[in-house]
Amino acid sequence: MMIPACRLADLPRGEALRLDIDPPVSVFHTDDGEVFAIDDTCTHQDASLADGWLEGCEVECPLHASKFDLRTGAVDSPPAKLPVRTHEVVIEDGMIHVRVSTDAPNLPPCVAARLAGGPA
Amino acid sequence: MRTVAVVGASLAGLSAARSLRKQGYDGRLVVIGDEAHRPYDRPPLSKEFLAGDLGESDLALETDGEDLRAEWLLGVRATGLDRTRRAVRLADGREIQADGLVIATGAAARRLPGSEGLAGVHVLRTLDDARALRDELARGGRLVVIGGGFVGAEVASTAHALGLEATVVEAAPTPLAAPLGQAMGSIVSALHLDHGVRLLCGVGVKGLSGERKVEAVLLEDGRSIPADIVVVGVGASPCVDWLEGSGVTLDNGVKCGADGRTSLAGVVAVGDCASWYDPRAGHHRRVEHWTGAQERPAAAVATLLAGGAVEPGVPRPPYFWSDQYGVKIQFAGHAAGADSVTVEEGAPDDRNVLAVYRRAGHPVAVLGMNQPRLFTRWRKQLAAAS
Ligand SMILES: Cc1cc2nc3c(=O)[nH]c(=O)nc-3n(C[C@H](O)[C@H](O)[C@H](O)COP(=O)(O)OP(=O)(O)OC[C@H]3O[C@@H](n4cnc5c(N)ncnc54)[C@H](O)[C@@H]3O)c2cc1C
Numbered sequence: 402m403m404i405p406a407c408r409l410a411d412l413p414r415g416e417a418l419r420l421d422i423d424p425p426v427s428v429f430h431t432d433d434g435e436v437f438a439i440d441d442t443c444t445h446q447d448a449s450l451a452d453g454w455l456e457g458c459e460v461e462c463p464l465h466a467s468k469f470d471l472r473t474g475a476v477d478s479p480p481a482k483l484p485v486r487t488h489e490v491v492i493e494d495g496m497i498h499v500r501v502s503t504d505a506p507n508l509p510p511c512v513a514a515r516l517a518g519g520p521a
Numbered sequence: 522m523r524t525v526a527v528v529g530a531s532l533a534g535l536s537a538a539r540s541l542r543k544q545g546y547d548g549r550l551v552v553i554g555d556e557a558h559r560p561y562d563r564p565p566l567s568k569e570f571l572a573g574d575l576g577e578s579d580l581a582l583e584t585d586g587e588d589l590r591a592e593w594l595l596g597v598r599a600t601g602l603d604r605t606r607r608a609v610r611l612a613d614g615r616e617i618q619a620d621g622l623v624i625a626t627g628a629a630a631r632r633l634p635g636s637e638g639l640a641g642v643h644v645l646r647t648l649d650d651a652r653a654l655r656d657e658l659a660r661g662g663r664l665v666v667i668g669g670g671f672v673g674a675e676v677a678s679t680a681h682a683l684g685l686e687a688t689v690v691e692a693a694p695t696p697l698a699a700p701l702g703q704a705m706g707s708i709v710s711a712l713h714l715d716h717g718v719r720l721l722c723g724v725g726v727k728g729l730s731g732e733r734k735v736e737a738v739l740l741e742d743g744r745s746i747p748a749d750i751v752v753v754g755v756g757a758s759p760c761v762d763w764l765e766g767s768g769v770t771l772d773n774g775v776k777c778g779a780d781g782r783t784s785l786a787g788v789v790a791v792g793d794c795a796s797w798y799d800p801r802a803g804h805h806r807r808v809e810h811w812t813g814a815q816e817r818p819a820a821a822v823a824t825l826l827a828g829g830a831v832e833p834g835v836p837r838p839p840y841f842w843s844d845q846y847g848v849k850i851q852f853a854g855h856a857a858g859a860d861s862v863t864v865e866e867g868a869p870d871d872r873n874v875l876a877v878y879r880r881a882g883h884p885v886a887v888l889g890m891n892q893p894r895l896f897t898r899w900r901k902q903l904a905a906a907s
């Protein structure tokens with residue numbers, strides 16, 4: 402599935418944009434000008450990584466400070482233990498698109514339970 | 522350095538052990554902890570674990586298959602440090618000689634004198650404490666929490682969600698005034714009243730009544746509050762008694778430089794037991810928060826491995842979170858030095874607030890209630906500002 406996100410020009414460096422698909426995906430524009438897409442929900446609890454602290458190629462979860470590598474999805478230290486999914490980013494004619502991964506997402510237990518029970 | 526011993530096998534100790542390996546230390550690594558458990562996470566003890574939403578295996582801090590090539594000596598207490606022989610004495614008579622030492626013994630919950638041996642009276646610091654309290658809450662009854670600080674407030678909130686009738690007793694006129702200041706302390710502690718949890722402020726506790734099981738909490742103004750379960754949440758003291766006479770300077774915890782170094786060469790201290798020099802505040806400060814216990818060991822270990830020859834960086838401003846009645850509370854910085862607090866976003870009545878504390882116009886602290894995005898921005902700004 403390929404989803405148009407926004408125009409590159411509309412996403413300033415250092416900012417993130419959350420796409421409200423299910424589960425949500427976020428697009429990050431780093432200070433160095435690279436663009437990455439990862440699952441928006443932290444794997445520890447229900448926090449939006451688009452609200453987090455972006456530094457270099459890492460985003461720190463806004464709640465308990467586990468850091469995720471935007472390139473690989475890997476997490477550096479607890480409390481989160483699982484990586485987030487990464488998605489391919491395609492920029493065409495100044496437009497950012499995200500090709501959503503078909504891997505299973507690593508959602509935190511509280512969110513996974515909600516999704517399994519249908520939309521809340 | 523051929524042997525490093527880490528005393529304390531919880532968040533700060535684990536984080537130090539990880540940092541040692543990450544920074545290339547390849548020698549013998551001994552981790553000593555007096556609890557029988559592998560390192561586990563404490564914040565859920567007053568929240569999801571107490572509520573029954575998380576089990577014990579969910580609390581593990583290590584990841585599956587993680588191997589730090591460490592010798593774990595668990596269930597044994599360190600009782601002393603011999604600086605001339607560079608050895609840690611253990612309660613079972615053993616001795617661990619080490620060239621490098623990381624002190625990470627954390628803090629222990631303060632108890633109420635005279636409450637020993639009275640059934641129904643709890644503190645909450647360890648997994649064993651939490652198990653006992655969880656089982657007791659499951660039986661129901663009237664709960665009185667002594668102390669309106671973060672842990673006490675979270676216990677009241679969790680117990681309320683479990684359907685118990687709860688009362689919080691706080692000696693100060695406003696709960697949380699020390700960490701948050703008067704104005705914000707009263708906004709956050711109003712969460713109790715919003716949910717029908719009784720909050721009694723400005724009155725001290727004289728004692729407890731009951732023969733074998735607690736029956737009531739007796740207040741200094743003569744009132745008696747009936748109770749089936751009492752949780753004493755009156756703070757924690759650093760676990761540093763074992764260092765008395767060792768030559769490690771103690772002053773409300775282990776006195777450390779801005780990089781974790783202590784008064785003894787080759788010894789650093791991290792986490793809740795350590796009072797680091799804070800260049801922002803200009804004095805020593807013991808910070809009892811998760812994020813500091815997790816982050817600072819990297820700097821302390823760098824100091825240890827470099828023999829003290831590294832320049833300490835400025836650590837990020839202290840940060841903590843709390844979850845009460847479904848509200849995410851976040852705080853960063855130092856409220857003590859502030860001369861003003863302004864609500865920049867949200868409405869106090871909705872318990873949705875982003876407040877900035879300033880001193881002479883410069884932001885020194887920030888509080889968020891259900892404002893993670895803005896909070897993070899302000900937190901970043903606060904770190905950059907100094
Ligand atoms: C119920 C609860 C809820 C919390 N919630 C939050 C929260 O929401 N947000 C937040 O920021 N922080 C929270 N905290 C604080 C956070 O958990 C602590 O800051 C953190 O655990 C400190 O880690 P530490 O390793 O320094 O100390 P500790 O976790 O206290 O670990 C020290 C370890 O050393 C052991 N030890 C002590 N003395 C000796 C000895 N002589 N020999 C061997 N071992 C010894 C202890 O048994 C313990 O296992 C909470 C704490 C509690 C108790």
Ligand code: FES
Nearest residue numbers: 443445446462465
């Ligand atoms: S919710 Fe992200 S680290 Fe806890």
